[in-house]
Amino acid sequence: TWQATALSLAAQVGTFPLGLYYFHQFPLSFLLSNLVAVPISSGAVYVGLALLVLKGLVAGIGLVLPGLAAVLDWGPLVVGWVFETLIRWFNNYIFWIGRVLPGALISGVHVTALQAWLIFAVILVLLAFVARRHLEWLGVACGLMTVFAGSRVWAAYHLAPDERLIFYSIPRRSVVGVWQGAAANIVSVDSLPLTETERTYRIVPGLIEREARRVRYYAGWRGSPVPAQAVDSSGVVLAVWRGVRVAFVSGRLTEARRACPVEVVVLRRNARVWPETLAAVFGHNPTIIFDSSCKPWYVNLLRPRLQVAGWQTYDLTTQGAFVRLPGSVVSAN
Structure with missing residues (x-):
């Protein structure tokens, strides 16, 4: 036990900076995990090597004596079953530690x-x-x-002085990020919480790049730091960030609506709009963004018409995330 403890401590100390740099986390339960996981994983390594050697021997003998191949194949199958069992024990134990000690993981640590x-x-x-x-x-x-x-x-x-509004490219979703220095507020405009997969592959890389230290997620505008209000029941939501006015349109837009000049218009869920209607309600100045909830056929149909009419357009699905700064506009994939 003492040797296993010493080995676990030495391995954790030696890999501590690498764990922070590549995985941005530190497990407080490493000693409890490693005391069981290390022997199992070590055994799995030896069994895996034995499986490779045994499989090679059986294949060689099978070339010389084909009649014995079917019988000898049982050897690799048994060793493979042992190898699979060890891996399953390893995973089950690690998952069990995570369930028993859910708070024993310091995450979100970013170092250069x-x-x-x-x-x-x-x-x-x-x-x-x-x-x-x-x-x-x-x-x-x-x-x-x-x-x-x-x-x-x-x-x-x-x-600290860096501020930006990010419209994320997440398939079939409408998500906005409000950044203030190392603090990020991620708002799901469609009021549905992000899945763990969506966070990991669409949000976390940006958090790591910008060394975010405080991240909050909001399912809908309620409670978020961005003031937003629904104009009426037609699916138009107006939000204001650092003087930048953004209109989210998801329903049918009619010219009867009161004119409301904005800097950015986000079209969601194949909103029923026409260039003339957009001009009458929002003017010709805003950037038109097709978010990832819009179908490709919808973008291909409407985007050329808007460009001919003089609007700057942006498709999140094909062009990646769109970044708006308080004083200028920057696009980034």
């Missing part, structure tokens, strides 16, 4: 490559201090930690 190297250096210097018992090593460790803290403060200082 330089900061990861600084953490490596601090660990090595502290180990040298423990081994040598010289205060000089402790002083070096304190200096490195000061540099690490300074790099975090410097990054936060440069990121």
Whole structure:
């Protein structure tokens, strides 16, 4: 048990910076997990190697003695069953730890490559201090930690004034992100919460790139930091962010509606609109965005008409996310 504990601690300390850099998380239950998971995974490695060797031997013998091939194939099947069982035990145990200790995972930790190297250096210097018992090593460790803290403060200082409104490209969804420095508020305009898959593959990469430290998700506009209101029951919602007025249109738009100049118009769920109606209600200045809930045939039908009429259009499905800054417009995939 002592050897397994020492091995688990050594492995966790050695991979700690890599875990933060690549996976942005740190499991507090690593010791409890590794005491069982490491022996199982080690056994699975040896069984897997034995399976490869045995399968090769059986294949070689089968070429020489074809009559024995059917009998000898039972050997790899049995070893394969053992290998599969070990993998299943490993996964079940890890999932069980996650269910029993749901809060034992620190996630959302973002470090740069330089900061990861600084953490490596601090660990090595502290180990040298423990081994040598010289205060000089402790002083070096304190200096490195000061540099690490300074790099975090410097990054936060440069990121703080950055503000942007992001219209995400998520299949069949309408999602907007409101960014203020390292804080992000993700709003599902369609009032449906994002699935774990949608968050992982569509939202999280941007969070990692921008080193987001506070992320909140909202299913609908209620409670979000962006003031929004439904004009009436026809499916038009007006939102305002840093002076940028955005209209979300999901129903039928008629010219009888009161004129409402905006900077961005988002067409959702194949909204029934015409260039003349858009001009009468929102003017010719706004950027027209087709979000990912619009069908391709709808975009292909309406987009050329809008472009001929002089509008700037953007298709989230084919062009990726659209980014709006307070003073300018930037598009990004």
